[in-house]
Amino acid sequence: MANNDKQSWLRNWLAHNRLGEDYLASAQHWFDPLARTLAQYSADASRPVLIAVNGSQGSGKSTLCDYLQQVLERQYGLRAITLSLDDFYHTRLMRQQLSQTTHTLFAIRGVPGTHDFNLLNATLDGLLKGGGKDRIVEIPRFDKALDDRCPDSDREHMQSPLDIVLLEGWCLGALPQAPEALLEPLNTLERTEDLGGAWRTQVNGFLAREFVPLYQRVDQWVMLQAPSFDCVYQWRLQQEKKLALTLTEGAGTQVMNEGDVARFIQHYQRLTEHCLGSLPSQVDHLYTLDEARQILSYKNQRLD
Numbered sequence: 001m002a003n004n005d006k007q008s009w010l011r012n013w014l015a016h017n018r019l020g021e022d023y024l025a026s027a028q029h030w031f032d033p034l035a036r037t038l039a040q041y042s043a044d045a046s047r048p049v050l051i052a053v054n055g056s057q058g059s060g061k062s063t064l065c066d067y068l069q070q071v072l073e074r075q076y077g078l079r080a081i082t083l084s085l086d087d088f089y090h091t092r093l094m095r096q097q098l099s100q101t102t103h104t105l106f107a108i109r110g111v112p113g114t115h116d117f118n119l120l121n122a123t124l125d126g127l128l129k130g131g132g133k134d135r136i137v138e139i140p141r142f143d144k145a146l147d148d149r150c151p152d153s154d155r156e157h158m159q160s161p162l163d164i165v166l167l168e169g170w171c172l173g174a175l176p177q178a179p180e181a182l183l184e185p186l187n188t189l190e191r192t193e194d195l196g197g198a199w200r201t202q203v204n205g206f207l208a209r210e211f212v213p214l215y216q217r218v219d220q221w222v223m224l225q226a227p228s229f230d231c232v233y234q235w236r237l238q239q240e241k242k243l244a245l246t247l248t249e250g251a252g253t254q255v256m257n258e259g260d261v262a263r264f265i266q267h268y269q270r271l272t273e274h275c276l277g278s279l280p281s282q283v284d285h286l287y288t289l290d291e292a293r294q295i296l297s298y299k300n301q302r303l304d
Helices: 003-016 021-030 032-044 061-073 093-102 119-127 188-193 198-215 231-245 257-266 266-278
Strands: 049-055 080-084 138-140 156-158 166-171 222-225 285-289 294-301
Touching: 003 021, 003 049, 021 032, 021 294, 032 049, 032 061, 032 222, 032 294, 049 061, 061 080, 061 166, 061 222, 080 119, 119 138, 119 166, 119 198, 188 198, 188 266, 198 266, 231 257, 231 266, 257 266
Parallel strands: 049 166, 049 222, 080 166, 222 285
Antiparallel strands: 138 156, 285 294
16 A cells, blocks of 8 residues: 555544544554454454454444554455444334333443344344355444434445454453342442342343353454543543534434433443453453553463
């Protein structure tokens, strides 16, 4: 790739993601080695590969995956796509039904049990199956401002086969907790709205039934490790403010205020802390972050 062409798409990428030149320097330093490793892994594989990316809310998973996809495509000539676990949430109507039949807290998107795994598995089947160059796979998208799935007419259409599928999600890699770990409420939400533990027990069950089988399909794991859950509130608030900048005023948008975010992240606390405690030693590629989301270190744990 000519240097001018590379600089052009990099500038366009920065503008699209509302990022400054300082981010680009950091991305090239920290993420280019990962892109090179994944490109080599793909070259050695006889099939499309699935890379899972874990990180707490606001840690930068989506931006990392978007950057990796651009580099893999433009610099290495690979066909890649980024999927977010968020895009496979159940519709708002379905979550309302779950809240009536299972537990009221399942109305809120996020935890295991609020995702459409039939749709996720069908999408992965289409993208990861080798051969069939004329096969078109529909990619669903979720509108967080509307808290609902985008209409089918807005789906992206991807021609398979691909080389690399990047799948990012805040709880990817989380394993079910031991029953005794669920006994005591962790925060105000659990103490007041899940006093008997039924919701967190059901979330644990969804982890076992839906997420664990998914993990068998993953070829390599990447983690953006936050210093603690305490950072998540500020990071998630920044996400919401960034979302608000992309929207025009209109009925139905649901950008959260500070109080909304404070309550919202309590749904995520248990599994976020579980991941922070259990995953760093298990993943293939580990990035440690500071409180400002700056990367402190990168470790390729397949080599070390």
